[in-house]
Amino acid sequence: MNRSSRPGKRSAYHHGDLKSALRSAAATLMAERGVDTVSLREIAQMAGVSHTAAYRHYADKEAVMADLAEAGFRELSATMGQVIAATRGGVTRKLQAAGGAYVRFGVEQPHLLQLMFGPAISDWQCYPALVEASDALYATLTDIIKSGQEKGKFRAGDPRDLALAAWSLVHGLALLICGRRVTGSDDALFVEHASQRVTALLIEGLTVK
Amino acid sequence: MNRSSRPGKRSAYHHGDLKSALRSAAATLMAERGVDTVSLREIAQMAGVSHTAAYRHYADKEAVMADLAEAGFRELSATMGQVIAATRGGVTRKLQAAGGAYVRFGVEQPHLLQLMFGPAISDWQCYPALVEASDALYATLTDIIKSGQEKGKFRAGDPRDLALAAWSLVHGLALLICGRRVTGSDDALFVEHASQRVTALLIEGLTVK
DNA sequence: GCCCAATGTTGACAGTGGAAACATGTCTTC
DNA sequence: GAAGACATGTTTCCACTGTCAACATTGGGC
Structure with missing residues (x-):
């Protein structure tokens, strides 16, 4: 204009x-x-x-926060997308790297993560863009799972189920760490190692033997 | 009066x-x-x-909320303990049942879960009883992992790492569901099935082949 | 029976989100 | 150019919140 x-x-x-x-x-x-x-x-x-x-x-204070949350979702999706693209190796490696990026994002911006998943925004239906951004994040995860299934690396089944497991894992880990619920939360190295060990366990369960 | x-x-x-x-x-x-x-x-x-x-x-409003949160942790620990004791079968079954109980707790009392893990209580150090109750929950999980390792069912390694993975998974799943971030969050049957499928994947990774 | 400490009340204060009425600068139309 | 029309920002006000200080009440120990 x-x-x-x-x-x-x-x-x-x-x-x-x-x-x-x-x-x-x-x-x-x-x-x-x-x-x-x-x-x-x-x-x-x-x-x-x-x-x-x-x-x-x-419209009100909540709308400001919803705007911030939406930006958070987009940033997180973009970061994960970049990491997936940049990581060399098979889908397994890519998935683990994406999980690490998720946890890192949460640990680096704990308040933003709380906003994105906490009760600050009471009714998501009021913010369609926010819902869309959140769905896009889920889609990013589902896509890589699908890709792994097509290559015969991950076990069969509804990819959304497997993606939900992966999402739950990294999401829970990020929240537990930035809520200081596990010892060593402050140590960046610990965070990196913990997230690798934890995701490795789930990937073991996802992988076809 | x-x-x-x-x-x-x-x-x-x-x-x-x-x-x-x-x-x-x-x-x-x-x-x-x-x-x-x-x-x-x-x-x-x-x-x-x-x-x-x-x-x-x-002392202030936060102290009231901390009291509620502490009660929540104790209730959750107790519920999981009961479920573990009541479930017949090996440690694997027990662990999965405990995970289901965790998710159910969160879904049934979403606001309580948000209080327990959200930013409502800013400085946990002010509430030693709360920290203790939270640690007890972690210990409940760690114990069952240890027991599984002793029986040769679960893979070796620091039991706290394996417990952290399990905790992260059910915690993340509960939050995603009660945050309506996955479709079907309202359906109790869906919740039960999702939590079973998701935990089964991690348990696959935990189990010794 | 009396005093004191624990408990509950009243009233005040600064800070909050939000509505309504008002002010001001910019764009569009003659 | 002048004149509305309109989007944008301000002032003023209100109900409500958490918290503090001063006051009132009451029961148990002497």
């Missing part, structure tokens, strides 16, 4: 692009201190606007 | 046993509507006392 007399640079409206400013402010605060402790007023203040300005761009 | 000159029974102070009244009120409200949406004032009202009475028994 070219709405300005100034070419080259987008002319500032009142603020410029407040929506993305709000989004990044929210992301920053949320990453630092968690979902519950960040207020809409603080987000607005960080973006340099009044505390109700956000309502011109979001 | 409940006058307290009842003989034979412990005389009620002002309220009787306000702490447990608060606890059960909090549990009821939390189970219905989730952690975030329940207020301390509402809990107090349900218990029939003034909105600050809780501060004579709990």
